[in-house]
Amino acid sequence: xxxRRPGFLSRLYQAALAAVLVLGLMPAVxxxxxxxxxDLVQAELLAEPQSIRAGEAFWLGIRLRMAEHWHTYWRxxxxxxxxxxxxxxxxxxxxxxxxxxxxxxxxPVAHLVNYGYDGEILLLxxxxxxxxxxxxxxxLKADVNWLVCQKECIPGEAAxxxxxxxxxxGASPATAAAFDAARQKxxxxxxxxxxxxxxxxxxxxxxxxxxxxxxRIHSAAFLPHQEAMIEHAAPQAFxxxxxxxxxxxxxxxxxxxxxPQQTGGLLVLTEDTGGTQQRQAFEFAEIAYGAPAxxxxxxxxxxxxxxxxxxxxxxxxxxxxPCVFPVLSIKILALVxxxxxxxxxxxxxxxxxxLGILLSFGALAGLLLGLRATGAxxxxxxxxxxxxxxxxxxxxxxxxxxSLSGVFHVGGSFAGIGEALTRRGGYQGSFFTxxxxxxxxxxxxxxxxxxxxxxxxxxPAAIGMAIFLALGFGLALPFLVLTFVPQLADRLPRxxxxxxxxxxxLAFPLYATVAWLIxxxxxxxxxxxxxxxxxxxxLVGAAAWTFSLRGQMxxxxxxxxxxxxxxxLYGVAxxxxxxxxxxxxxxxxxxIRTEAFTRARLDTLVAQQQPVFVNMTAAWCITCMVNERTxxxxxxxxxxxxxxxxxxxxxxxxxxxxxxxxxxxQHGRSGVPLYLLYAAGQTVVLPQILTPAxxxxxxxLLDRVGSHGRQPxxxxxxxxxxxxSVQP
Amino acid sequence: xxxxxxxxxxxxxIGAAGLLAMPQLxxxxxxxxxxxxxxxTVKDTNGKTVSLADLKGxxxxxxxxNHDCPFVKKHYSGNNMQALQKKWTAQNVxxxxxxxxxxxxxxxxxxxxxxxxxxxxxxxxSAVLLDPKSQIARAYGAQVTPHMYVIDKTGRLAYAGxxxxxxxxxxxxxxxxKNYVDAALSELAQGKQVSTATSRPYGCTxxxxxxxx
Numbered sequence: 001x002x003x004r005r006p007g008f009l010s011r012l013y014q015a016a017l018a019a020v021l022v023l024g025l026m027p028a029v030x031x032x033x034x035x036x037x038x039d040l041v042q043a044e045l046l047a048e049p050q051s052i053r054a055g056e057a058f059w060l061g062i063r064l065r066m067a068e069h070w071h072t073y074w075r076x077x078x079x080x081x082x083x084x085x086x087x088x089x090x091x092x093x094x095x096x097x098x099x100x101x102x103x104x105x106x107x108p109v110a111h112l113v114n115y116g117y118d119g120e121i122l123l124l125x126x127x128x129x130x131x132x133x134x135x136x137x138x139x140l141k142a143d144v145n146w147l148v149c150q151k152e153c154i155p156g157e158a159a160x161x162x163x164x165x166x167x168x169x170g171a172s173p174a175t176a177a178a179f180d181a182a183r184q185k186x187x188x189x190x191x192x193x194x195x196x197x198x199x200x201x202x203x204x205x206x207x208x209x210x211x212x213x214x215x216r217i218h219s220a221a222f223l224p225h226q227e228a229m230i231e232h233a234a235p236q237a238f239x240x241x242x243x244x245x246x247x248x249x250x251x252x253x254x255x256x257x258x259x260p261q262q263t264g265g266l267l268v269l270t271e272d273t274g275g276t277q278q279r280q281a282f283e284f285a286e287i288a289y290g291a292p293a294x295x296x297x298x299x300x301x302x303x304x305x306x307x308x309x310x311x312x313x314x315x316x317x318x319x320x321x322p323c324v325f326p327v328l329s330i331k332i333l334a335l336v337x338x339x340x341x342x343x344x345x346x347x348x349x350x351x352x353x354x355l356g357i358l359l360s361f362g363a364l365a366g367l368l369l370g371l372r373a374t375g376a377x378x379x380x381x382x383x384x385x386x387x388x389x390x391x392x393x394x395x396x397x398x399x400x401x402x403s404l405s406g407v408f409h410v411g412g413s414f415a416g417i418g419e420a421l422t423r424r425g426g427y428q429g430s431f432f433t434x435x436x437x438x439x440x441x442x443x444x445x446x447x448x449x450x451x452x453x454x455x456x457x458x459x460p461a462a463i464g465m466a467i468f469l470a471l472g473f474g475l476a477l478p479f480l481v482l483t484f485v486p487q488l489a490d491r492l493p494r495x496x497x498x499x500x501x502x503x504x505x506l507a508f509p510l511y512a513t514v515a516w517l518i519x520x521x522x523x524x525x526x527x528x529x530x531x532x533x534x535x536x537x538x539l540v541g542a543a544a545w546t547f548s549l550r551g552q553m554x555x556x557x558x559x560x561x562x563x564x565x566x567x568x569l570y571g572v573a574x575x576x577x578x579x580x581x582x583x584x585x586x587x588x589x590x591x592i593r594t595e596a597f598t599r600a601r602l603d604t605l606v607a608q609q610q611p612v613f614v615n616m617t618a619a620w621c622i623t624c625m626v627n628e629r630t631x632x633x634x635x636x637x638x639x640x641x642x643x644x645x646x647x648x649x650x651x652x653x654x655x656x657x658x659x660x661x662x663x664x665x666q667h668g669r670s671g672v673p674l675y676l677l678y679a680a681g682q683t684v685v686l687p688q689i690l691t692p693a694x695x696x697x698x699x700x701l702l703d704r705v706g707s708h709g710r711q712p713x714x715x716x717x718x719x720x721x722x723x724x725s726v727q728p
Numbered sequence: 729x730x731x732x733x734x735x736x737x738x739x740x741x742i743g744a745a746g747l748l749a750m751p752q753l754x755x756x757x758x759x760x761x762x763x764x765x766x767x768x769t770v771k772d773t774n775g776k777t778v779s780l781a782d783l784k785g786x787x788x789x790x791x792x793x794n795h796d797c798p799f800v801k802k803h804y805s806g807n808n809m810q811a812l813q814k815k816w817t818a819q820n821v822x823x824x825x826x827x828x829x830x831x832x833x834x835x836x837x838x839x840x841x842x843x844x845x846x847x848x849x850x851x852x853x854s855a856v857l858l859d860p861k862s863q864i865a866r867a868y869g870a871q872v873t874p875h876m877y878v879i880d881k882t883g884r885l886a887y888a889g890x891x892x893x894x895x896x897x898x899x900x901x902x903x904x905x906k907n908y909v910d911a912a913l914s915e916l917a918q919g920k921q922v923s924t925a926t927s928r929p930y931g932c933t934x935x936x937x938x939x940x941x
Contacts, residue, residue, distance in 0.1 A: 080933040110936040
């Protein structure tokens with residue numbers, strides 16, 4: 001059992017303090033109860049294991065319970081104060097690690113700042129016993145010194161000891177909760193890399209935080225391990241942008257010039273998790289010197305120019321892609337057949353075509369950059385993540401193919417562009433051909449232009465936009481050159497029957513593109529959605545055919561068929577059971593059945609009375625990450641999941657997912673994390689901050705409910721509605 | 729313990745009157761080594777006016793104190809502070825102990841109590857200055873007790889920081905600690921540059937009076 005034995009010195013100190021009081025050195029106005037550091041802090045030594053197993057490291061903790069409003073200090077006490085010290089006296093061969101500190105509070109005192117703790121803390125220390133142990137009890141001793149302050153400061157000390165038998169180890173149930181809670185309060189090793197450089201008035205700390213959303217970070221502060229490094233009370237300006245968190249730190253007045261030798265510390269963030277704020281701390285043992293990698297600042301002009309040039313070349317290449325080539329070819333064929341048109345007119349057509357392309361690219365890029373600025377995690381090609389867009393593109397390309405195959409003839413837009421070109425004022429035709437070229441080019445830009453567009457997205461908006469426009473300019477360039485250099489157009493072969501053959505042949509690359517798009521679609525929608533999409537394709541064919549019959553009836557029928565096609569599209573949109581995640585259960589290495597969240601799958605499992613743990617998370621959610629590391633992936637929780645045969649279902653809300661959003665709203669949340677436990681006909685909402693103990697406690701609760709009051713009938717959706725919230 | 733309230737009040741009034749002569753100082757301004765030390769004029773616990781400007785040509789030590797602070801106690805109980813005071817005042821250094829606690833806060837003393845403390849502790853400062861509005865503390869950015877400052881003969885700040893390199897309240901730590909103040913004074917006496925001109929001050933927070941507007 002933990003013991004507390006105030007040391008001889010502290011008794012002496014109390015006596016000394018009493019003597020001071022008696023001697024009357026304290027003025028009358030300050031008469032107050034005699035206090036000692038030992039009255040203000042209760043110290044206790046706790047062990048996590050029941051017994052010590054040879055060679056197996058274990059944890060001891062010094063519990064300090066501070067009197068109300070009094071505090072003890074962190075390893076860096078701040079502007080004043082003193083860190084608590086532990087001196088271990090251990091059996092031979094034992095070694096003790098450093099104190100693993102809880103994340104401290106910032107304690108302002110006048111215009112100064114201290115870092116410390118009030119209430120209760122457990123200072124953890126890892127003890128490593130030797131490989132061989134004698135049998136019997138082993139004595140572990142700790143001499144603890146602290147300074148406890150409110151306004152005044154009083155030192156205190158305790159000589160604590162504890163005897164543990166040698167044995168098989170194993171956690172003691174008496175102290176498990178205390179150690180669990182203590183682990184929850186320590187900082188996580190930072191998953192991010194950081195750099196520190198000198199700034200105007202001190203230092204600038206850069207932390208690479210890919211995917212972190214600026215709007216979720218409510219505050220950020222750096223607490224250095226080293227006392228003199230920064231001016232603790234100075235405000236630390238922070239910003240989150242371009243996947244990077246930047247903190248401005250003021251050099252401490254007692255710090256040496258240049259960069260500090262010791263750079264470690266804690267990054268403390270408060271994250272807004274949809275209404276509530278969670279404080280999370282990440283520890284850096286050491287921070288590298290220097291400016292961060294180039295991506296944070298705008299790249300140099302030569303790099304931008306290079307990227308723009310590459311994008312333009314890529315744009316030219318796009319002309320040869322199966323989705324674009326036919327469009328361009330038709331334009332060129334039109335040129336060939338109307339070589340006699342006025343030079344000026346031709347140039348204007350070329351310009352209109354380019355304008356169409358640039359405007360479309362500009363609009364798409366603007367939308368993309370705008371969405372990124374608001375924090376959406378999307379990349380170029382985001383439009384292709386929407387099944388509806390894919391289906392519409394497929395229909396459009398299919399219709400174009402049918403037109404080229406000669407199924408129908410449209411006077412004006414693309415097949416009839418030849419006429420438009422010769423007509424005065426037919427520039428809209430050229431403009432919309434440009435728009436069309438840009439639109440049909442997107443499925444090809446996404447996979448092939450990844451490097452250029454990826455670079456564009458790391459740049460400030462203006463540069464990103466310039467790169468996208470360069471890509472569009474490249475796409476427009478071949479046709480533009482032909483219209484501006486008539487000699488080239490003159491070189492093109494004379495018109496003739498071959499033109500029809502080429503036109504018909506060009507339909508096939510378009511059909512191939514359609515086939516590819518349908519394949520993409522098949523990954524994004526459920527079976528019903530895919531069927532609807534394919535039926536729509538048939539309907540487009542039928543509409544094209546009826547349209548070619550001419551006459552009022554034919555026109556009306558074609559219109560009707562297109563309307564039905566619209567309904568098919570609606571079917572596609574309604575069935576976006578995007579099952580990118582595998583449907584079948586996966587056995588994770590830990591032996592736990594892990595599945596991706598879908599509402600349908602959850603309902604099925606619940607109906608089968610299968611206990612399910614749902615974790616709604618997102619890549620940018622720090623609290624989620626911390627919970628997963630500290631609680632969900634802990635051995636005890638994993639074992640409990642295994643023992644109870646619980647299916648672990650993970651819902652990824654990194655990108656908006658309406659199904660997950662609905663579940664969040666159902667439980668009154670507007671953001672992740674959300675943890676749900678379905679078992680024994682019950683739904684339990686777990687708190688947003690998890691510890692292994694909290695998870696296990698909820699599992700136990702369900703075990704009890706299950707054994708006492710399991711409903712005879714099978715669980716159904718109606719059971720789901722009896723949602724009970726258990727908040728410890 | 730029958731110190732009359734009237735005496736207390738009059739003592740405070742004397743202290744306050746002395747401080748009225750001071751220019752209004754900003755909040756937590758702090759000081760930089762190598763720059764002129766902020767001027768102050770104040771009556772000491774014996775009613776004698778002490779002005780930093782009058783001390784040009786002499787090396788001056790400022791020692792922030794709060795006799796109930798465990799860090800201050802460490803240096804007095806271990807006879808460290810008194811020994812330093814005796815050693816350097818004997819070499820014509822002016823040693824000023826400053827108490828910036830306002831009335832009602834830990835460390836606050838009126839002049840008679842301050843003088844009794846000096847006698848009881850066997851301390852040997854040149855003078856003890858009472859700063860109950862914390863104005864001198866603000867001017868120097870004094871953070872803790874004991875926070876130490878050394879001002880050279882030209883009136884420039886030569887050292888600011890802790891008394892030594894062992895931040896603790898243990899008397900045992902006095903032995904083996906590097907005393908920065910002693911080192912700075914020795915170097916100044918030999919006409920040398922102070923090698924360690926700043927260090928992290930350690931101790932109890934100075935019990936600041938609420939800022940006057």
